[in-house]
Amino acid sequence: MVTTESARGLIPEADLELIRNKVSIDELLRDYDLQLVEAGGGRLKALCPFHNEKTPSFSVNLDKQFYYCFGCQAGGNIFTFVQEYERVGFPEAAEMLARKAGVVLQRTAKRDDQYHKTLEVYDALDYAAGFYHTYLLEDAGAQGAREYLAARGMNEEMQRTFRLGCSPPGWDELLKNASAAGHSVEVLDRAGLIRQNKTGKGSGFFDEFRGKLIFPISDAQGRTIGFGARRLAGDDDPAKYRNTRETSLFNKSKVLYALPQSKQGIRREKAIVVVEGYTDAIMAHQAGLDFFVASLGTAFTQENTQALKRYADRVYMIFDGDSAGLKAAERSIELLVGENLDVLIYPLSDGKDPCDAIAELGGDVFWESVQADSVDIFDFKWNRTIETGEAAASPQMLSRGVKDFLSLVAKISDKVARRVVLNKYVE
Ligand SMILES: [Zn+2]
Incomplete structure (x- = not known):
């Protein structure tokens, strides 16, 4: 039947x-x-x-x-x-x-095989998250990571809630332990946890993340799909952050960090706040703001906006108050206008990130300020394009600014809404 x-x-x-x-x-x-x-x-x-x-x-x-x-x-x-x-x-x-x-869903044979393969990858990622987490909490080798977190003021409850971890500095600590626990090299490789040595000396594998602070990244259902890794003191890696490479489960542009931990809060507040970094989101949660999530990396994507739409009608975005943060904000709002989301942008003052602001004001006051001082994306764009010193300097620059602004307005799909916005600015 x-x-x-x-x-x-x-x-x-x-x-x-x-x-x-x-x-x-x-x-x-x-x-x-x-x-x-x-x-x-x-x-x-x-x-x-x-x-x-x-x-x-x-x-x-x-x-x-x-x-x-x-x-x-x-x-x-x-x-x-x-x-x-x-x-x-x-x-x-x-x-x-x-x-x-506790029911294992039966599928058709082909689907079942694929499903099983996917489950193996989930299992390996879950094992790795647990391995890194235990190492962070218990191993002498993770002293540097613990000191870093203490200096940031992150408490142990948050470290547990977000299952933070530390990867051992050795070449193949995870590989050895995971293999002993029954995870095959092939699965660990598919999970993006190890990498093949291609320098000619043998064909061995080594751990993807060594000596890093580890942020497990989950899908909306709370399953680990990848990791963010932060450089710690004494590491000569030029990159401050690295992510799991793109795998069958991990696609950076589709993920909102801290979403599973934020679902209740988002529902309660009927709002979602998007910040840029892992630590910003976690420190917000520590301050009681359990509806803060982070976009991974600076560019906001179509996938992100679609995910947001599923959870909240009202979205606040907080970009770091430096020029990279503001550029990211501009790229992001173009997508958000097209998606008809009610998005507000909170302008952080120069050089600040949400973490600083929360530490300074406390969670409640910061959230009040976000609600009171956020501007809609058109105000944000208007301020950035028309009321800048550059635009005021010459008629050509002003004209370019206006064109820029109008092209954003043109992205509003609803005619009435488009007219309302135009009437507000064009006099
Ligand atoms: Zn009802």
Whole structure:
């Protein structure tokens, strides 16, 4: 029998049934922090996670294992809930529930083989994250990394929440340990954890990251897909940061760092704040701002904006207050206008990064300031192109600035919105 659900994801109905039997709707909702209270007649109620309300209109029918909100008409079963809450498609929701239920989804033979290969890579990455994390917390060799984090003021709770790590300085410490734990060289290579020695002296492999501070990077579901590695004192690597090379799982442009740790906060605040660096995001969380994520690298991408759209309607972006940060801001806003996101930009003063500002003001005050002082992207662009000293210097420069500005406005797809913006600036 093929149901519409299984047809969509090529997941056999028997597996879906197994998941339904193992994950009850109330257990699932409690895992998502819904405060369920008895409502009589085999029903529970809670404040709706899908709209803002003060009295509960989210009703759960235990008998039929479904939920319905009388306020916003959201309704469905465990699969629909995960789809709606996590903003994922049916196959991903089924996958997440299967993991929760301890059910291994059966696929067609070909898919199953691919799926298995992918799982091996996830496992290797998870092993590596654990290996680096333990090394950071416990090994004498990680003293430098611990001192660096202490100097930044990052507490151990955050180091655990973000599973920070340190890679040993040796050539093949991870390789040796991971191999002993049963991860094959081929899988470690596919995971981007090791690299083949191509200098002619043999064909051995060595660890990709040696003697670095390690930031595990997760997908939206919280699975490790790659790593960011920061240079530590005494390392002669010219690059301050390196990432896992592009693999089947890791694509830098599709990732928002700290997203899994921020989901609850984003939902609560109905906003997402994007900063540039790993440490900025973590220090924001440490200051109670658990809805701050980081874009990896400076250029914001189409993929990033699509990911943002799934989680929040309102997006604040904070770029470092140096010229590289401002250039990144300009490149990013062009994409964001096209995506019709409500984006605000917080102008940091010269040379500052969010970390400094949070340390100086404290989390609450900083967030108040972000909400009060952020400008929309058109104001930001206007200020950058029209009201700069350069534009004022000559009519030609001013004309170029205006053209620049208008080309941004032209990217707004909604006619009415475009007219509103134009009316505001053009007099
Ligand atoms: Zn609702």
